[in-house]
Every structure is written in C-alpha cells, then in structure tokens.
Amino acid sequence: MSGSPNLDEALERLPKVELHCHVEGTMRATTVAELARANGVALPVADPTELYRYDSLTGFLEVFWLVQSVLATRDDWARLGYESAVDGAAHGLAYRESFFTPARHLAAGQRLGDVVAGLDEGLAAAEAETGVVVRLILDFDRDFGARAAEEQVDALVELRRAGAPGAERVIGVGYDSTEIGQEPGWYAEAFGRAGAAGLRRTAHQGEDSGPAAIAACVDLLGAERIDHGLSILADHDVTQRFVDEQIALTVCPSSNIRIANAFPTLADHVYPEMRSRGLLATLNTDDPSLTDLDLGLEYRNVATAFGWGWDQMVDIALDGVEACWLDPAAKAALRARTEAAREALRPGSRPQVGSDALRPDGPT
Ligand code: HPA
Numbered sequence: 001m002s003g004s005p006n007l008d009e010a011l012e013r014l015p016k017v018e019l020h021c022h023v024e025g026t027m028r029a030t031t032v033a034e035l036a037r038a039n040g041v042a043l044p045v046a047d048p049t050e051l052y053r054y055d056s057l058t059g060f061l062e063v064f065w066l067v068q069s070v071l072a073t074r075d076d077w078a079r080l081g082y083e084s085a086v087d088g089a090a091h092g093l094a095y096r097e098s099f100f101t102p103a104r105h106l107a108a109g110q111r112l113g114d115v116v117a118g119l120d121e122g123l124a125a126a127e128a129e130t131g132v133v134v135r136l137i138l139d140f141d142r143d144f145g146a147r148a149a150e151e152q153v154d155a156l157v158e159l160r161r162a163g164a165p166g167a168e169r170v171i172g173v174g175y176d177s178t179e180i181g182q183e184p185g186w187y188a189e190a191f192g193r194a195g196a197a198g199l200r201r202t203a204h205q206g207e208d209s210g211p212a213a214i215a216a217c218v219d220l221l222g223a224e225r226i227d228h229g230l231s232i233l234a235d236h237d238v239t240q241r242f243v244d245e246q247i248a249l250t251v252c253p254s255s256n257i258r259i260a261n262a263f264p265t266l267a268d269h270v271y272p273e274m275r276s277r278g279l280l281a282t283l284n285t286d287d288p289s290l291t292d293l294d295l296g297l298e299y300r301n302v303a304t305a306f307g308w309g310w311d312q313m314v315d316i317a318l319d320g321v322e323a324c325w326l327d328p329a330a331k332a333a334l335r336a337r338t339e340a341a342r343e344a345l346r347p348g349s350r351p352q353v354g355s356d357a358l359r360p361d362g363p364t
C-alpha cells in the first residue's frame with residue numbers, strides 16, 4: 001500500500017497496458033490444481049502456492065514448467081486465456097500483449113493450431129465480457145533450442161496463411177527461459193523468418209546476462225523491445241543507444257526481486273535510474289499468479305517504493321501505450337483514454353461519474 005487510499009484506488013482503476021506477462025504465469029492456483037488432477041499430472045504438494053518460492057531464475061523455471069505441464073487440451077488453453085484476461089481486467093488492465101510458450105506442449109504432441117485456437121476462444125470470451133483487449137506473442141523456449149524455434153515460426157506462419165482460428169491474434173514472437181549457455185545469434189534464423197512474415201519481435205535478455213547480449217538482440221534478431229533488460233545500465237553506450245532510439249524495455253521490478261533475486265528489495269531496484277536516464281522503461285508483472293502479484297499491485301508497489309505520485313505513474317502507463325504494437329489509431333485512442341483517466345481519477349479530486357475514462361472498453 002502506498003499509504004494513500006486515494007492513490008491506491010486510482011492506480012488500481014487506471015487503464016493500464018501490459019507488455020511482459022506470460023499467460024501460463026497468470027494461471028490461478030485453483031486452476032493449476034484442478035487441471036493437474038484432470039490431466040493426471042502429479043503435483044508434489046496439494047496447494048501449488050507452496051511451490052512459489054524461488055532463489056533464482058533457474059529455480060523459478062522448474063516451477064513454471066510444472067505449471068505449464070498441466071495444460072493438455074484445447075479447452076485447458078481456452079480456460080487459461082479466459083481467466084487470465086478476466087483477472088487482469090479486475091485490476092485495470094486495458095490492453096495486454098501476452099506471451100505463450102508452447103515448446104514443451106508441442107514436443108509432447110499438442111498442435112500449435114489447437115493451442116492458439118484455445119487461447120483465442122478464451123480471450124475472445126473475456127474480451128466480450130470485460131472490454132479488455134489481448135494480443136499474443138509466441139515465445140520460443142530457449143531450452144528447446146533454435147531448430148525448435150524455427151519450426152514454431154514456420155507453423156505459425158502457415159496457420160496465419162491458412163486463416164486458422166486465432167492465428168491473427170498472434171502478432172509477434174520472442175524468446176524466454178534460461179539465458180545461461182545461450183547466444184542470441186543462434187536464433188537469428190527464427191527471428192529473421194518471423195520478421196519476413198510481418199511478425200513483431202521482442203526478446204527476454206539481461207535478466208541473467210550482460211548488456212552485450214541485450215545489444216545483440218537488436219542487432220542480430222531485429223528485436224524491437226527487450227524483456228527485462230535489467231543489466232543495460234552497466235554499459236553507457238548500449239544505454240544511450242536505447243535512449244536515442246527509444247527501444248522499449250519491459251521491466252518487471254517485483255519479478256526481479258522474487259524470481260531473479262537481482263535486488264534485496266524493491267527500493268534497491270534500478271527502475272528509477274532507468275527512467276531518469278530517459279529509457280522507455282515500461283512496468284509489467286511477468287508471472288503474476290506465481291509471484292502473488294497483479295498489475296494494480298505492481299503500480300502501487302512501485303509508487304510506494306520510489307515515492308512516486310499520480311502523474312509519474314500515469315506517465316509510466318503512457319509509456320506502455322507508446323511501446324505497444326497496436327496500430328497508430330488504436331494507440332492514439334488508448335493514449336487519449338489514459339489522459340482522460342489522468343484527470344477523471346486524479347486522487348484528491350471528485351470522481352467524474354459516467355466519464356469516458358471509467359468506461360471499461362478496449363482501445364480498438
Ligand atoms: N524469464 C525467463 N523465462 C520466463 C520468465 C522470465 O522472466 N517468465 C516465464 N518464463
């Protein structure tokens with residue numbers, strides 16, 4: 001809590017964009033337990049939240065993979081998509097570009113078309129109910145290597161060519177999972193094919209690697225955003241380039257405390273330095289259900305830790321709009337909605353009942 005109920009409530013209701021969130025990492029603990037039971041996946045504990053304590057990215061990934069493994073059918077993906085968007089909307093989510101990482105499901109025999117169609121079905125239902133809008137980013141799991149990434153791009157491009165259900169919702173590709181022992185350049189072919197097909201590109205880097213690897217994602221993979229980018233400030237030139245070119249970072253401060261163990265507390269995080277250097281450093285949750293988080297809470301956490309007020313937090317929300325991959329008209333509409341909310345929800349002022357800014361409709 002920020003200590004100001006007014007600010008807390010306004011941050012919760014502020015229409016927010018999220019660019020770094022893994023749909024599997026939004027799975028409710030009750031859903032993890034139910035799907036595990038339905039699909040015969042043995043969990044080592046009855047309450048999955050007992051597993052949600054990590055001391056490193058590697059330790060976290062073991063849990064993330066276990067959670068992923070409970071998704072067995074198209075209906076499971078639909079349920080996940082639906083609950084993910086409904087839960088986001090409850091905390092002021094307006095628009096999300098959400099990762100899904102299907103490598104282990106495909107290796108186990110699931111079809112990409114079923115994963116995408118299932119997610120699309122659930123997301124469409126949640127969109128109709130809440131007004132939130134969600135697009136998808138297919139993330140390659142680096143643990144499965146570059147050839148698997150290339151096969152996934154080819155399969156996605158084929159689904160889009162065939163007009164398969166939900167394929168148009170997938171607007172980009174990225175990669176995630178372990179960084180250690182990996183080279184960005186290994187994935188140049190996969191990202192190149194994706195770019196040639198008109199897909200947008202982002203990359204998890206700098207969570208467990210240095211600034212040279214971050215720069216390599218831009219140079220070798222055509223990455224337009226970097227997910228985390230935590231180590232960037234260690235290199236002045238790379239930082240300055242990201243400032244000059246306004247290449248976005250999708251920063252997840254609480255995740256960096258709880259998953260990467262990169263800082264002892266939020267107050268020690270480099271997020272304020274990133275922003276004061278002029279980096280387009282957006283604010284995101286990463287894996288909210290696996291870290292006891294939601295986007296409203298992350299905004300409140302950050303406001304409290306760094307002593308930031310309403311206008312600074314609205315500026316962060318606007319940077320999310322700036323860095324997203326909506327078309328220019330939809331971006332302008334979302335920017336206008338956020339600016340309207342700046343005035344309508346301003347703590348200390350009387351709420352304007354019926355104001356457009358409070359209407360839970362999407363940006364498109
Ligand atoms: N980093 C790498 N892989 C991940 C993450 C992350 O933050 N979240 C889910 N998979």
Ligand code: ZN
Pocket residue numbers: 020021022176204227286
């Ligand atoms: Zn992530």
